[in-house]
Amino acid sequence: MIQQKLLVYTDELLKLQKALTHNNIQVVYLKGLIQHFSLTKQWPKENPIDIDILIPLGTFTQVNRVLKSLEYLAHRPYQSPATRPQVSFVKTHALMPIVCDVHNQIFFPTKYIINILPLKLVKQITTELLGRARTISFQNQKFLILGPEDMLLHQCLNFFFH
Numbered sequence: 001m002i003q004q005k006l007l008v009y010t011d012e013l014l015k016l017q018k019a020l021t022h023n024n025i026q027v028v029y030l031k032g033l034i035q036h037f038s039l040t041k042q043w044p045k046e047n048p049i050d051i052d053i054l055i056p057l058g059t060f061t062q063v064n065r066v067l068k069s070l071e072y073l074a075h076r077p078y079q080s081p082a083t084r085p086q087v088s089f090v091k092t093h094a095l096m097p098i099v100c101d102v103h104n105q106i107f108f109p110t111k112y113i114i115n116i117l118p119l120k121l122v123k124q125i126t127t128e129l130l131g132r133a134r135t136i137s138f139q140n141q142k143f144l145i146l147g148p149e150d151m152l153l154h155q156c157l158n159f160f161f162h
Contacts, residue, residue: 009048009098012093013033013051014139016053016066017141017143020066021142023062025059026056027056028129029145030053030146034145039148039151053101053102060104063102071092074088086101087104089102105123106157107122129154132146133146
């Protein structure tokens with residue numbers, strides 16, 4: 001069952017990247033299958049939980065349109081997605097729901113922790129990390145991911161805030 005779900009997840013990841021590329025939208029993949037593969041050159045032993053993408057400022061509407069074309073629905077459509085640091089989209093599949101988390105910012109504090117970084121600084125860091133992203137090849141497609149140092153920074157700060 002794990003392998004079947006991994007195949008479904010991978011297929012969805014490839015469809016998403018193809019659609020984004022077709023629409024000239026460059027996103028950076030955070031965590032998950034792409035990061036695991038880039039670090040180990042192996043398939044994960046566990047199923048990925050979701051797809052996390054970091055989008056450039058001002059591209060939410062385009063990304064939203066692409067996700068809708070792939071039958072994803074915003075998890076909480078009543079909230080204003082363009083102003084939130086992360087919006088989750090869900091697609092129904094027979095084996096499992098497929099979740100795509102769209103990040104407008106590289107990290108953000110939860111409601112349980114005081115926001116110690118000003119939004120302006122978070123946006124600046126986000127822009128810098130997007131600019132330093134590197135390209136990897138996965139299943140004959142090109143994906144942008146964070147470099148090793150930026151992956152570590154993101155993971156440490158993400159862990160701290162969560």
